[in-house]
Amino acid sequence: MTSETDSANPPEALADQTPSATTSDVPAFGWSGYAERVNGRFAMIGFVSVLLVEALSHDTFLHWAGLVP
Template identity: 85%
Template sequence: MTSKTDSANPPEAAVDQTPSATTPDIPAFGWSGYAERVNGRFAMVGFISVLLVEVLSNDTFLHWAGLVP
């Protein structure tokens, strides 16, 4: 006879342990090394995008975006 707790918790083999395509890390939510690496990469892309907007428009990003008159 199985209890409710056995059916509610999947066995460890059912959890996907596929590593990332670029690192050997296992993708995980929360404060993990993988999440911090991905967040840093998105921050770098955003920073470069702001610099490109400023260089190509010859204006500050805040003025270009309409946040400063």
């Protein structure tokens, strides 16, 4: 005898919901905690990259990219 929740989540579907290697969050699309954490990490990498460009070129990023004359 199975309950209604067991039939809604078959074992195959539950196997796809393995947590992340670094957190207990389940990777998902949309406004999830996991997506926001990944987005924040990419933003940090981008910010450090801009700082490195400015430090190595001795110029502002906007001028280096040609956005400001």
